[in-house]
Amino acid sequence: MFLTYFIAIFAFASVNAVAPRVFTRMLENKIVDNISNVLLDLEKFDPYTIPTLNFPVNDGSVMAKDVEVHGLSKITVKGLKLTVIPPVVAIAVAFENITVSIGEYSVNITTDFAPVYGLGKLTLTSQNILLSCSGAARFDPLGVTDLKIRFDLDTFDFNVTGLLNNEEFSEIISSVISDTVPGHLQKHGAMIGQMVAKPVEEIINGLIPN
Numbered sequence: 001m002f003l004t005y006f007i008a009i010f011a012f013a014s015v016n017a018v019a020p021r022v023f024t025r026m027l028e029n030k031i032v033d034n035i036s037n038v039l040l041d042l043e044k045f046d047p048y049t050i051p052t053l054n055f056p057v058n059d060g061s062v063m064a065k066d067v068e069v070h071g072l073s074k075i076t077v078k079g080l081k082l083t084v085i086p087p088v089v090a091i092a093v094a095f096e097n098i099t100v101s102i103g104e105y106s107v108n109i110t111t112d113f114a115p116v117y118g119l120g121k122l123t124l125t126s127q128n129i130l131l132s133c134s135g136a137a138r139f140d141p142l143g144v145t146d147l148k149i150r151f152d153l154d155t156f157d158f159n160v161t162g163l164l165n166n167e168e169f170s171e172i173i174s175s176v177i178s179d180t181v182p183g184h185l186q187k188h189g190a191m192i193g194q195m196v197a198k199p200v201e202e203i204i205n206g207l208i209p210n
């Protein structure tokens with residue numbers, strides 16, 4: 001939805017041929033203000049709570065109760081850069097401290113490797129997640145192309161209890177996930193970004209009325 005707004009501005013700016021830097025700077029500030037206002041609105045969703053979640057799976061069940069997401073009010077726009085020629089938009093959004101907690105989960109599924117079951121709690125905390133996106137504006141039809149998304153984060157703490165009804169196993173899994181996720185993201189962040197870029201681009205372009 002933000003990108004819809006950017007693209008409208010690109011279209012406007014390009015009609016005005018050579019938009020001076022002052023003009024794009026003004027637009028940047030306006031957009032940052034606008035997004036900041038939208039983000040401020042997120043405060044009423046902090047914490048965001050979901051009483052129960054059920055995930056349909058082929059062969060078993062996955063359920064979560066008392067799901068809470070904390071930290072939605074601590075999202076800031078770190079950088080926004082517009083250029084009209086070529087028409088490119090880049091934006092970085094920072095999530096200071098996101099915590100997802102599940103008061104009680106239960107899982108019982110069969111995978112190709114082994115049955116996975118358990119009943120317990122799950123907490124995930126991540127600090128300084130930086131989501132950087134950049135893309136080019138396309139005018140006919142109106143939309144974005146070549147969207148690039150990159151993830152970075154400082155810390156990632158994962159804690160699950162009750163997996164395979166075994167606390168020792170749960171602790172090992174928790175520390176393995178906590179230790180390996182940041183490295184994986186660093187190594188494969190660009191690849192993960194590439195995987196999600198196309199669907200995200202399609203969603204954005206789908207939202208833009210032509």
Ligand SMILES: *[C@@H]1O[C@H](CO)[C@@H](O)[C@H](O)[C@H]1NC(C)=O
Binds near residue numbers: 035
């Ligand atoms: C963002 O800008 C649009 C267009 O100027 C305006 O309609 C909307 O109210 C603004 N939203 C916020 C939250 O400032």
Ligand SMILES: *[C@@H]1O[C@H](CO)[C@@H](O)[C@H](O)[C@H]1NC(C)=O
Binds near residue numbers: 070071098
């Ligand atoms: C991060 O958020 C969680 C949940 O709101 C809180 O318990 C924790 O103290 C926060 N950590 C930092 C470093 O702000």
Ligand SMILES: *[C@@H]1O[C@H](CO)[C@@H](O)[C@H](O)[C@H]1NC(C)=O
Binds near residue numbers: 108109117118
């Ligand atoms: C998981 O589901 C299977 C088949 O429905 C059942 O036999 C088994 O007892 C369940 N295990 C647990 C731990 O609930």
Ligand SMILES: *[C@@H]1O[C@H](CO)[C@@H](O)[C@H](O)[C@H]1NC(C)=O
Binds near residue numbers: 121159161
């Ligand atoms: C994981 O969570 C459980 C209960 O929610 C808690 O007792 C335990 O101390 C936590 N472990 C770590 C390493 O934070």
